[in-house]
Amino acid sequence: MLPGPSRSVMAAKPQKPQANPGTEHREKRGPDAPPPIKDSQFARQAPANLDRVSLPDVKVDVEELTRLYRQMQLIRRVEEEAARAYAQGKIGGFLHLYIGQESVGVGAAAALRPGDYVVGTYRDHGLAIAKGMSARAVMAELFGKVTGCSKGLGGSMHLFDAPNGMLGGYGIVGGHIPLAVGCAFASKYRGDGRVTLCFFGEGSVTIGSFHEALSLAALWRLPIVFVCENNEYAMGTPLARTLSVEDVSQKALAYGMPRDRFFARDVLEVKQRLGEAIERARETSEPTLVEVRTYRFRGHSMSDPGKYRTSDEIEAQKKLDPMLRARAQLELLGKTAEQLSALDAEIEEEVQDAVRFAAESEEPGPELLEPMTYVGPFAR
Amino acid sequence: MREISYRVALREAIAEEMERDDRVMIMGEEVGRYQGAYKVTEGLFDRFGERRVVDTPIAENGFAGIGVGAAMVGLRPIVEFMTWNFSAVAFDQILSNAAKVRQMSGGQFSCPIVFRGPNGSARQVGSQHSQSMDIFYAHVPGLKVLAPAFPRDAKGLLKAAIRDDNPICFLESETLYNLKGEVPDPSEGDLLVDIGKARVVREGADVTIVAWSRISVVAMQAAALLEKEGISAEVVDLRSLRPLDHETVLASVAKTHRAVVAHEGWPYGGVGAEVVDRIQRHAFDELDAPVLRVSGADVPMPYNAKLEQWCLPQPETIAAACKKVLYVD
CATH class of the missing domain: 3.40.50.970 (Thiamin diphosphate (ThDP)-binding fold, Pyr/PP domains)
Structure with a gap:
């Protein structure tokens, strides 16, 4: 069953009717769906004002919103501290920050049940924390310490957490999408009722493994939701120069798959919209492609000077920061400044504890290498 | 059976x-x-x-x-x-x-x-x-x-x-x-074969032929040809390429002091090169001749039937390599 018209939370003057872009696609699927929304048009439809925050037209559970805000803030603060540690040379290699996109991972994880699987990209800190990994395990992994989630062998791009169903961040663009479909395949094979959420950027949409994965998931009706986090830039290349059709959700049409498309500016809306796709996967074993428009405030990685976009563009996007929005909503719901700063202080303590823990932990030794390569005796 | x-x-x-x-x-x-x-x-x-x-x-x-x-x-x-x-x-x-x-x-x-x-x-x-x-x-x-x-x-x-x-x-x-x-x-009962164990599929005294997959069968044919000339070849079928059981290979080389490695793949940096490296590292003093390889030809496989066979190890080419390490002919 598809939901009725969406409930925009934005109260500012829209240039178009209030309908959230993409809604029409949810109601009308198949070859006679409406023509693509041009990207520029899609962007204009997004109300651009945080000054007049309202509450989403859904029942808001203050405690839940508080919890989601806390997770987003925790992710952001962990990453800000990671960026600092990177600059100090305590973290090496690549570091891809999720700052700005937190509402996607947090809203998505909130819509899942314990036991569900998530599979993500190399920009995986947010998803790992949203799925329950401790700040300590994340930070220690970034520091390359044996107390990290992957014993310091995986690093920033490869966060795994088996008990919480975090099946990893992967470094080959698009290569993890078939793997995620395999998790859903196993769920259907066993009839275990789990749903898999697979995250990827719009940069993955241009590689073959994305298409093979969607094709097979649709053919075999597997319980998976494909979440395209469209942050508008495939590294430094904007949408218009990577996709002939900028509406990523349209790829679902070719595979006869339901689709959805929305902005990730309200964490509760993310939860609700992805929740619909997750329930469809769980109840009818039907996969969905969801394009979530989001924006990263930082560069692709730490080495990215970001010359491909203007500071005006970034500043405009920062005004739409979903985390600040959630905070404003909490104020609207009666959280006092004291309560919010107490929450922030608690988060701060957790982050500082994680940094201390990472700094003080031991490094892994070479004796770990062979046992972590094979189960059982090393095959040489 | x-x-x-x-x-x-x-x-x-x-x-x-x-x-x-x-x-x-x-x-x-x-x-x-x-x-x-x-x-x-x-x-x-x-x-x-x-x-x-x-x-x-x-x-x-x-x-x-x-x-x-x-x-x-x-x-x-x-x-x-x-x-x-x-x-x-x-x-x-x-x-x-x-x-x-x-x-x-x-x-x-x-x-x-x-x-x-x-x-x-x-x-x-x-x-x-x-x-x-x-x-x-x-x-x-x-x-x-x-x-x-x-x-x-x-x-x-x-x-x-x-x-x-x-x-x-x-x-x-x-x-x-x-x-x-x-x-x-x-x-x-359950037939299980240990992974990582090579097998001597023909015992011999004069030269060791190391092979795997289809070429082990060809190596057996080569050994039969050599037998007619009075040369006793031992054939080691690797069965497993990783892990690679070089102990079985080395034990054979310690007996014959000569080895030929035969395989279908290309010669450049292939599994055969790995086998040769292990023999020279671990059994240098046992060798009476350089170890030779008989590999697939270093070209894309041609369609023509005769050329295809020319590109693949044959009983005759393996036997010739064995005679070379024996300094016969």
């Missing part, structure tokens, strides 16, 4: 393991209703149904990746490549995911999966369908690579591979599928 073909031996292995463990399933192109492109899976669809014998579309990257993900969360998939040539488009799944996930996750996940299918030359199928993929996979830590030559080993190793907790590339050969050999009856 009863004789069955290599093909039937593989089929028995798959069926027996599917019978004993519901987590074992097989997927690939034409494995089900079509009964297998090379009939290895004949009858399995009728016996186990579409849940466990899964026909895939032509999407090796997609279904190899699905196998990897399913293995991570507890299934034990067998992924059939119609031929190993087509694994090239799934290489990323095997190289970047299957072989890495244990290490990337700090041991939280493993990948118990078997990729299998015919490898190397068939008969006049041209350059794109005749490649030996051995070295591409044997090169990768995290993978095990098996390449049996005889029906008994094919069955016992495939069963062991399905039970192994690591990702395994199982290399067969189209030209071996009809080869018959003695295989114990299933009523005599």
Whole structure:
């Protein structure tokens, strides 16, 4: 069953009717769906004002919103501290920050049940924390310490957490999408009722493994939701120069798959919209492609000077920061400044504890290498 | 003892393991209703149904990746490549995911999966369908690579591979599928062959021939030719390329003091080069002659029947190499 018209939370003057872009696609699927929304048009439809925050037209559970805000803030603060540690040379290699996109991972994880699987990209800190990994395990992994989630062998791009169903961040663009479909395949094979959420950027949409994965998931009706986090830039290349059709959700049409498309500016809306796709996967074993428009405030990685976009563009996007929005909503719901700063202080303590823990932990030794390569005796 | 073909031996292995463990399933192109492109899976669809014998579309990257993900969360998939040539488009799944996930996750996940299918030359199928993929996979830590030559080993190793907790590339050969050999009856119990053990398939005193997969059969023919000339060749069938049982090879070289390594793949940096390196490192003082390799020719495989045979190791070329290390002729 598809939901009725969406409930925009934005109260500012829209240039178009209030309908959230993409809604029409949810109601009308198949070859006679409406023509693509041009990207520029899609962007204009997004109300651009945080000054007049309202509450989403859904029942808001203050405690839940508080919890989601806390997770987003925790992710952001962990990453800000990671960026600092990177600059100090305590973290090496690549570091891809999720700052700005937190509402996607947090809203998505909130819509899942314990036991569900998530599979993500190399920009995986947010998803790992949203799925329950401790700040300590994340930070220690970034520091390359044996107390990290992957014993310091995986690093920033490869966060795994088996008990919480975090099946990893992967470094080959698009290569993890078939793997995620395999998790859903196993769920259907066993009839275990789990749903898999697979995250990827719009940069993955241009590689073959994305298409093979969607094709097979649709053919075999597997319980998976494909979440395209469209942050508008495939590294430094904007949408218009990577996709002939900028509406990523349209790829679902070719595979006869339901689709959805929305902005990730309200964490509760993310939860609700992805929740619909997750329930469809769980109840009818039907996969969905969801394009979530989001924006990263930082560069692709730490080495990215970001010359491909203007500071005006970034500043405009920062005004739409979903985390600040959630905070404003909490104020609207009666959280006092004291309560919010107490929450922030608690988060701060957790982050500082994680940094201390990472700094003080031991490094892994070479004796770990062979046992972590094979189960059982090393095959040489 | 009863004789069955290599093909039937593989089929028995798959069926027996599917019978004993519901987590074992097989997927690939034409494995089900079509009964297998090379009939290895004949009858399995009728016996186990579409849940466990899964026909895939032509999407090796997609279904190899699905196998990897399913293995991570507890299934034990067998992924059939119609031929190993087509694994090239799934290489990323095997190289970047299957072989890495244990290490990337700090041991939280493993990948118990078997990729299998015919490898190397068939008969006049041209350059794109005749490649030996051995070295591409044997090169990768995290993978095990098996390449049996005889029906008994094919069955016992495939069963062991399905039970192994690591990702395994199982290399067969189209030209071996009809080869018959003695295989114990299933009523005599589970036939399991240890992974990582080479086997002396012919004892000899003068020269050691190291080979695997189809070329082990050719090496036996070479040994028969040499016998007529009074030369006693020992043939070591590696069976497993990674792990590589160099102990068995070295024990043979310690006896014969001369070695020839024969294989289908190209010579540049191949599995043969690895075997030669281990012999020279560990048995330098045992050698009475440089170790020689007889490999596939260093060109894409030609279609022409005579040229194709010219490119492949033959009993005669292996025998000639043996005589060379014996300084005969």
